Amino acid sequence: MGSCTTRPARSVLTVLRAELPRQALSPLDLMLTVSRLADQLREAAHVSQDRMPTATIASLPCLRVGQTSLPVAGYTFWDCHRQQWVVRLNVSESAEDRRFTLLHEFGHVVWHGYCQHFFPDLPRDQRISIAERAADVFASEALMPTDRVLACFHVGQTSPAIVAKHFGVSPIAALWRLEQIGLLPPSDPRLPIQPFVHPRPTPLLEEAA
Numbered sequence: 001m002g003s004c005t006t007r008p009a010r011s012v013l014t015v016l017r018a019e020l021p022r023q024a025l026s027p028l029d030l031m032l033t034v035s036r037l038a039d040q041l042r043e044a045a046h047v048s049q050d051r052m053p054t055a056t057i058a059s060l061p062c063l064r065v066g067q068t069s070l071p072v073a074g075y076t077f078w079d080c081h082r083q084q085w086v087v088r089l090n091v092s093e094s095a096e097d098r099r100f101t102l103l104h105e106f107g108h109v110v111w112h113g114y115c116q117h118f119f120p121d122l123p124r125d126q127r128i129s130i131a132e133r134a135a136d137v138f139a140s141e142a143l144m145p146t147d148r149v150l151a152c153f154h155v156g157q158t159s160p161a162i163v164a165k166h167f168g169v170s171p172i173a174a175l176w177r178l179e180q181i182g183l184l185p186p187s188d189p190r191l192p193i194q195p196f197v198h199p200r201p202t203p204l205l206e207e208a209a
């Protein structure tokens with residue numbers, strides 16, 4: 001009788017980090033990369049339903065989720081004692097906004113430490129700005145995959161409010177996604193709706209570095 005050995009399953013975070021490029025990128029390259037990562041997150045975490053359960057991220061062993069009353073949507077730092085990422089979410093925001101922020105913060109965890117390699121020639125404040133936008137794109141596409149949004153749209157679920165309810169996001173996040181996919185015309189450019197997640201105070205960014 002032969003013996004068989006099984007390799008331990010790679011963690012979701014390990015799977016996603018393995019997909020990160022190791023060379024310098026353009027900002028567009030990064031957006032395409034995070035778009036792929038959003039799909040791979042669903043695959044690696046075995047999410048089959050349209051509405052991603054919050055536990056998909058909150059139950060990952062690499063992080064723990066808590067609350068904050070600071071005037072930010074959320075922030076993340078590394079707990080060196082427990083060897084774990086800590087994500088704090090603003091307790092006063094809606095459940096839908098906190099879901100978005102949780103995915104946004106998890107995006108930061110995935111490519112933590114990589115942005116200086118992706119954009120070695122950019123000043124730090126520009127790298128931070130691109131990373132924030134990338135985290136919004138990651139959250140948006142993980143929570144509202146293009147094929148799932150198109151399927152809803154084609155059965156008549158065309159309003160941001162209905163799409164928002166279906167995917168468990170805020171109406172403004174749904175509106176932005178519908179516009180991004182090209183299913184709705186762009187909003188008035190004088191009313192920018194990004195970024196969704198308020199920039200974090202510099203000390204918190206440094207704490208997370």
Ligand SMILES: [Zn+2]
Nearest residue numbers: 104132135197
């Ligand atoms: Zn952020």
